[in-house]
Amino acid sequence: MFKKIMVPTDLAHADKLDKALQLAGDLSKQYGAEVVLLGVSTSAPSAVAHDPAEYAEKLQAFAARQSEKWGAGFTSKPVASHDPARDLDQTLERQVKETGADLVVMASHVPGFFSHVFSSNAGYLAAHSAVSVFVVR
Secondary structure: OOOEEEEEOOHHHHHHOHHHHHHHHHHHHHHOOEEEEEEEEOOOOOOOOOOHHHHHHHHHHHHHHHHHHHOOOEEEEEEEOOOHHHHHHHHHHHHHHHHOOOEEEEEOOOOOHHHHHOOOHHHHHHHHOOOEEEEEO
C-alpha cells in the first residue's frame, strides 16, 4: 500500500517523536516501505548544529538509531532553508514531491490558542498535499 513514508523530523524536539517514529517503523515493516526522516534546518548555527554538514551527520545518525530501535529501514534527508519558521509548510509540501513519499507521518503538539488562529504545519500539509498525512499526537 505504501512505498515511501516521509517523517518530518525536528532534532531539537527528538524526544517528542517516538510515537510517530514507531508508527512509521511499524508501517514500514508491514508494507515494506522506506522511511525518510526529513530534517529542515537553516545554514546559520543553531542549538542543534553549527552548520548544514553537522546537521546532516546528526540526522543520519538519528536515522540509524531509529532503524535499529524500530527494526525498519530509516534514511535521512536534510534540507536547508533560509527561514524554516516562515517557509516550513511550503518546504514540507515540496519535499513530499521530491522524495516521492506516498504517506507523511507527522508528530503534532497539543493544540493551544495559537493553533486555533494559525494553522499547524500538519494541518497545512494535510490540506495542501496530494498524499495521505497521518498526524500523531
